[in-house]
Amino acid sequence: DAGVTQSPTHLIKTRGQQVTLRCSPKSGHDTVSWYQQALGQGPQFIFQYYEEEERQRGNFPDRFSGHQFPNYSSELNVNALLLGDSALYLCASSLGGASGYTFGSGTRLTVV
Amino acid sequence: AQSVAQPEDQVNVAEGNPLTVKCTYSVSGNPYLFWYVQYPNRGLQFLLKYITGDNLVKGSYGFEAEFNKSQTSFHLKKPSALVSDSALYFCAVRDVERGYQKVTFGTGTKLQVIP
Numbered sequence: 001d002a003g004v005t006q007s008p009t010h011l012i013k014t015r016g017q018q019v020t021l022r023c024s025p026k027s028g029h030d031t032v033s034w035y036q037q038a039l040g041q042g043p044q045f046i047f048q049y050y051e052e053e054e055r056q057r058g059n060f061p062d063r064f065s066g067h068q069f070p071n072y073s074s075e076l077n078v079n080a081l082l083l084g085d086s087a088l089y090l091c092a093s094s095l096g097g098a099s100g101y102t103f104g105s106g107t108r109l110t111v112v
Numbered sequence: 113a114q115s116v117a118q119p120e121d122q123v124n125v126a127e128g129n130p131l132t133v134k135c136t137y138s139v140s141g142n143p144y145l146f147w148y149v150q151y152p153n154r155g156l157q158f159l160l161k162y163i164t165g166d167n168l169v170k171g172s173y174g175f176e177a178e179f180n181k182s183q184t185s186f187h188l189k190k191p192s193a194l195v196s197d198s199a200l201y202f203c204a205v206r207d208v209e210r211g212y213q214k215v216t217f218g219t220g221t222k223l224q225v226i227p
Binding site for chain 1: 217
């Protein structure tokens with residue numbers, strides 16, 4: 001049973017560019033949450049998708065947007081990249097609110 | 113707003129000794145509480161959760177955690193530490209009654225088990 005798959009694993013972008021990160025949830029999971037983890041920090045909640053809708057959003061600017069597809073996979077888009085967007089981006093899937101998350105290995109984004 | 117605090121940036125323990133990693137939380141209603149472990153350059157792995165019921169929760173790899181409502185704590189414990197337990201540990205909380213969907217993570221505690 002495959003867990004959460006994220007792509008790409010590493011990415012280098014130039015300031016001002018746009019990036020799209022992808023996530024396939026664990027089989028049977030219907031909810032996808034995205035987190036940003038800066039070096040030496042805990043994961044910070046970006047947003048959560050359920051039934052193709054953004055269900056809740058954290059304190060991130062509108063440059064961060066997302067999408068969930070009918071097969072529950074999800075994308076995270078970041079526009080007008082800043083140096084401060086450099087981080088590990090984690091996708092987590094779950095089934096319902098009481099279950100724990102299953103995390104992917106993350107996408108390491110470096111903005112230069 | 114929900115929050116979680118991990119007061120220790122690092123915990124050092126000798127192999128074979130018991131370990132404790134501390135966590136306190138703040139929510140308006142009843143919490144769902146979680147512990148995760150992260151190895152270098154990897155995502156987080158689920159260890160255990162408290163939803164309701166018995167205050168002592170047992171999880172993966174011999175870890176357990178005790179929910180204490182009066183002290184709003186959820187400390188992670190293991191009776192005998194292994195060198196392979198060395199990693200970054202995160203406590204997390206979700207406020208159920210406020211209808212929040214998000215899970216909020218602490219800043220993490222680095223556990224170093226010394227051979």
